[in-house]
Structures are given as structure tokens and as C-alpha cells.
Amino acid sequence: MNTTDKTPLVKLTNVGKKYPKLTALDSVDMQLSQGEVLGLFGHNGAGKTTMMKLILGVITPSHGSVEVMGMAPDSKEAWHMRAKIGYLPENVSFYEQLTGLEVLSYFAKLKGFDKKHAMALLEQVGVAHAMKRQVKTYSKGMRQRLGLAQAFIGNPALLLLDEPTVGLDPIATADFYKTVDDLKSQGTSVILCSHVLPGVEQHIDRAMILSSGKVLAMASLAELRQAAALPVTIKVEGLNGSLQDDRQLAKFLLDDNHRDLLTVPEQDKLATLRQLLSYQAIKDVRVDSANLEQVYQFYLSRHLADHIEHKNIAKEPR
Numbered sequence: 001m002n003t004t005d006k007t008p009l010v011k012l013t014n015v016g017k018k019y020p021k022l023t024a025l026d027s028v029d030m031q032l033s034q035g036e037v038l039g040l041f042g043h044n045g046a047g048k049t050t051m052m053k054l055i056l057g058v059i060t061p062s063h064g065s066v067e068v069m070g071m072a073p074d075s076k077e078a079w080h081m082r083a084k085i086g087y088l089p090e091n092v093s094f095y096e097q098l099t100g101l102e103v104l105s106y107f108a109k110l111k112g113f114d115k116k117h118a119m120a121l122l123e124q125v126g127v128a129h130a131m132k133r134q135v136k137t138y139s140k141g142m143r144q145r146l147g148l149a150q151a152f153i154g155n156p157a158l159l160l161l162d163e164p165t166v167g168l169d170p171i172a173t174a175d176f177y178k179t180v181d182d183l184k185s186q187g188t189s190v191i192l193c194s195h196v197l198p199g200v201e202q203h204i205d206r207a208m209i210l211s212s213g214k215v216l217a218m219a220s221l222a223e224l225r226q227a228a229a230l231p232v233t234i235k236v237e238g239l240n241g242s243l244q245d246d247r248q249l250a251k252f253l254l255d256d257n258h259r260d261l262l263t264v265p266e267q268d269k270l271a272t273l274r275q276l277l278s279y280q281a282i283k284d285v286r287v288d289s290a291n292l293e294q295v296y297q298f299y300l301s302r303h304l305a306d307h308i309e310h311k312n313i314a315k316e317p318r
């Protein structure tokens with residue numbers, strides 16, 4: 001691969017995808033570096049799968065350009081770079097009559113890898129014990145694991161994962177994220193879209209929030225949090241309601257029913273903590289920044305509010 005750290009592995013420039021009755025993706029600019037993990041978030045129909053299909057070269061943009069490893073993924077020349085891409089589609093399905101090992105060996109061979117590689121992957125995703133059983137006997141979670149093994153074939157340079165943790169139990173989910181972390185450390189770039197937000201944030205470098213085909217925000221979680229100016233939650237123990245009499249801190253108390261819970265603007269966090277620690281009776285303090293779910297909700301609600309305001313302005317008589 002002629003990709004260096006500085007050349008983006010994936011580059012979308014003003015990319016749009018229009019269907020006769022709707023715009024699935026609207027003027028998207030995005031660059032993904034080698035070894036970077038991008039989380040793609042949005043409600044149903046936001047355009048996540050469309051973006052993955054454009055990167056795979058399965059569909060062609062209506063305007064703009066898509067480059068993967070320096071070439072258009074829907075071009076003839078891109079055939080050899082496709083072996084370096086792993087893709088897990090949403091609602092993965094396989095040949096039901098084949099065994100897990102036969103399915104994976106088949107996909108491995110398509111990419112130039114052997115049965116041994118397939119067996120090692122089945123081991124890695126925890127379905128080796130069932131590899132000689134027909135896929136039709138597999139549970140939903142086992143099918144999803146087989147799908148992941150298929151996406152991991154050949155340690156891909158780029159992994160596109162559509163709802164990878166659906167159907168996985170907590171242990172399989174943790175194993176999955178460990179594999180993503182390992183692949184990332186080996187230089188694999190990953191685009192991961194998920195509706196399950198808890199647990200994702202520590203494994204992504206940046207998040208892209210999509211709504212109706214538009215990018216509402218794209219940055220690291222820390223940057224998104226900062227731009228959103230979401231408050232920090234501080235929970236204290238041992239003060240038995242005495243904060244209500246504290247002139248400096250009472251204004252941050254959530255409400256009368258939560259006399260040990262403060263919501264504090266980020267810029268007041270340290271001063272608040274110092275003041276709290278001056279109380280001798282304090283037993284414990286817990287500080288929580290806004291999580292991915294709260295950040296996601298913030299950007300979506302802001303977009304909705306802008307949209308309504310726009311509509312009202314348009315309706316106003318001139």
C-alpha cells in the first residue's frame with residue numbers, strides 16, 4: 001500500500017448521494033487517517049450505510065469524489081485494494097447449509113487466505129467449537145461473530161463495521177472492542193456505526209454525527225463536548241444537604257430533591273472541586289463529563305431547533 005501516515009486512507013470531498021425522491025447524503029467532507037477509528041452516529045435513515053457503500057464502491061456518488069487508498073473505489077483499478085477492506089454489513093446473512101468453517105474458508109479464499117487463517121479467526125471470535133455445524137443452527141450472536149470473523153480476514157487496512165455489537169453478549173462485545181483496539185494499534189483504520197452508544201466512546205478517535213444526510217458535527221469527543229459546553233455532573237457524599245447554604249455552590253445544585261448533585265459548567269469545574277474539598281465532612285466525590293449519548297442528543301436537538309426556527313422564519317409574512 002502506498003499510504004503514509006499523512007495521506008488519508010479515505011477521503012470524501014463534497015460527496016452527495018441523491019435518489020429521485022430524497023438526498024441520502026449531502027455534501028460530506030471527511031478524511032480518515034491510517035490507524036484512526038471513526039464512530040458514525042445517526043438515527044435510522046441518516047445516511048450511515050450510504051456512506052459505507054460509497055466507500056466500498058458499491059454505489060457511485062451523485063457528486064463529489066470518494067478516494068480510498070488513493071483511488072476511486074468504484075473504479076476497475078481498485079480491485080486489488082478491495083482485498084484490504086473488511087466489511088460487516090448490518091443484518092449479516094450467510095449460506096445456511098454450509099458450516100461456519102466452510103463459510104469462512106470460502107471468504108478467506110476469495111481474499112487469498114487459507115483455511116488455517118479462517119480457523120484462527122473462528123477461534124478469535126469464539127465460534128471454533130461450532131465451526132463444523134451448519135450456519136442454520138447458529139444463534140443470532142454466533143452469526144454476528146461469524147460476520148465479524150469474515151470482516152477481520154487478512155488483517156484489513158480498512159474496516160467498515162455496520163452495527164457490529166448487535167446480538168453480542170457483554171463478553172463478546174468486550175472481545176470485539178479489544179480486537180478493534182488491537183487492529184488499530186497495527187495501523188488498521190476503522191469506521192464503526194452503531195446505535196448502541198454506551199461503551200463505544202473509549203474506542204473511537206473521532207465521532208461523526210449525521211442527520212438526514214448532513215454532517216452535524218465531526219471531531220473528537222473532547223472537542224465536541226467543549227463546543228457543546230455541556231455541564232459536568234459532580235456527585236458528593238457526606239455533606240448531608242449543607243451545600244444549600246453555600247453561596248458559591250448552591251446555584252449549581254440540580255434541584256431540591258438532589259442536594260448532593262451539582263451540574264457545573266466546565267470552566268467552573270476546578271473551582272467547584274476546590275471549594276468542595278474544603279469541607280471536612282466530605283466522604284467522596286464523583287465527577288462525570290457528558291457522555292457520548294448526551295453529546296449526540298445535544299447536536300441532534302440543536303439541529304432540530306435550527307430547523308424549526310428556519311421553517312418559522314420562512315413562514316413569517318413579509
Ligand SMILES: Nc1ncnc2c1ncn2[C@@H]1O[C@H](COP(=O)(O)OP(=O)(O)OP(=O)(O)O)[C@@H](O)[C@H]1O
Nearest residue numbers: 019022024042043044045046047048049050051090
Ligand atoms: N436505493 C435507494 N433508493 C432510494 N432511497 C434509498 C436507497 N438506499 C437508501 N435510501 C434512503 O437513503 C436514506 C439513508 O439510508 P441509509 O441506509 O444510509 O441510512 P442509515 O443511516 O444506514 O439507517 P439505519 O440506521 O436505519 O441503517 C434513507 O432514507 C433510505 O431510505
